[in-house]
Amino acid sequence: xxxxxxxxxxxxxxxxxxxxxxxxxxxxxxxxxxxxxxxxxxxxxxxxxxxxxxxxxxxxxxxxxxxxxxxxxxxxxxxxxxxxxxxxxxxxxxxxxxxxxxxxxxxxxxxxxxxx
Amino acid sequence: xxxxxxxxxxxxxxxxxxxxxxxxxxxxxxxxxxxxxxxxxxxxxxxxxxxxxxxxxxxxxxxxxxxxxxxxxxxxxxxxxxxxxxxxxxxxxxxxxxxxxxxxxxxxxxxxxx
Numbered sequence: 495x496x497x498x499x500x501x502x503x504x505x506x507x508x509x510x511x512x513x514x515x516x517x518x519x520x521x522x523x524x525x526x527x528x529x530x531x532x533x534x535x536x537x538x539x540x541x542x543x544x545x546x547x548x549x550x551x552x553x554x555x556x557x558x559x560x561x562x563x564x565x566x567x568x569x570x571x572x573x574x575x576x577x578x579x580x581x582x583x584x585x586x587x588x589x590x591x592x593x594x595x596x597x598x599x600x601x602x603x604x605x606x607x608x609x610x
Numbered sequence: 611x612x613x614x615x616x617x618x619x620x621x622x623x624x625x626x627x628x629x630x631x632x633x634x635x636x637x638x639x640x641x642x643x644x645x646x647x648x649x650x651x652x653x654x655x656x657x658x659x660x661x662x663x664x665x666x667x668x669x670x671x672x673x674x675x676x677x678x679x680x681x682x683x684x685x686x687x688x689x690x691x692x693x694x695x696x697x698x699x700x701x702x703x704x705x706x707x708x709x710x711x712x713x714x715x716x717x718x719x720x721x722x723x724x
Contacts, residue, residue, distance in 0.1 A: 503650070529712045539700065539715035546710055585652060589709060595660065596641065596709045597668075598702075600653040 496521055496588045500601035507576045508609050514561075515571045515604045517586030523547075525591035528562065528569045529598070534582040542584070545569065547591070576608045612637045616701050616716035622724050623688065623695060631686045631719045633701035640705055642684035643713065646670060647698040656699075659684055660706075688721060696723050 497520040507513035519528070530542040545553045545562050553560050557574045573580055586601040614635045623629045635642065641660045645653040655668030659678040673692025678684055688695045698720050702713035 498652075500652075527710050527712070531712070537698065537718050539702075539713075541712055544710065544712060587712065589712070591709075595658065595666070596704060596706060597643070597655060597658065598653075598713060599655075600645075602650055602652040 496590070496599040498586055498588050498599050498601040500586055500604050502604045503602070504605045504607070506607045506609060507573075509576055509578060511576055512572060512574050513576055513606060515573075515584055515586075515606070517569045517571070517601055519567050519569065519586075519588045521567065521588065521590075523590050523592070527589045527591065528560075529587040529589070530558070530560070530569075530571045531585045531587060531600075532580075532582045533585065533603075534579075539585075543571065573606070578608050578610060580606060581608045582606060614701055614703055614714055614716035616699075616719050618719060619717070621719055621721045623721060624724060626690045628687055628689050629721065631688070631699055631701075631721070633684045633686065633716060634682055635684075635701075635703045635714075635716075636682060637703055637705075637714060638681070639703035639714070640681070641703060642678070643702045643704070644668075644674075644676065644684070644686045645700045645702065647700060647718075653700065656686065695721055697721060 528545045532540045561570045583603045617632045643658040644656040657676040659665035675687045701716040704713045
């Protein structure tokens with residue numbers, strides 16, 4: 495299994511501020527996909543943002559953006575203008591591109607709490 | 611609406627019992643997956659299936675069994691051999707042509723041993 499590391503178990507941010515979650519991964523592959531999933535208190539997993547490794551441009555989805563550093567094997571998530579609804583656990587995930595089984599490997603997660 | 615339905619939402623198991631968690635999808639996805647979620651450990655893959663009548667072990671398959679008799683259904687049985695079954699279980703589905711979009715997840719089943 496691929497190793498995905500999220501080094502921040504918990505983070506707290508004031509409403510309207512910015513928070514950055516870190517994720518590193520270990521792979522010898524050149525082509526792969528990276529994802530950030532959000533799991534709010536309802537525990538429903540929601541795809542936040544995705545990145546294809548062959549694309550150099552960092553992905554952006556509204557207030558969510560990533561900083562993809564392929565050489566460093568780093569994939570951080572930035573949440574801008576944090577809202578109370580952003581309170582959730584966030585998981586970084588990795589999937590190989592050239593594989594028959596397209597399995598997702600997940601990090602341990604980072605719990606984000608947005609304070610009013 | 612297309613999606614994945616997991617049932618029940620909460621399940622209680624006595625020591626020594628086998629229990630089965632249901633997972634049904636109407637997305638016409640070929641692949642289905644079972645993950646276990648424990649605090650501080652993220653999601654760990656139990657079993658996956660990419661085609662009907664075929665499935666593969668994931669990273670923590672011991673004490674679990676699955677079947678894939680229909681494309682829409684992928685039930686997970688937690689057997690008495692699983693020594694620490696209390697956890698949150700997530701089912702997911704995916705399609706190879708859509709792998710760059712990851713998986714679609716169900717809402718999960720919370721299993722507690724009593």
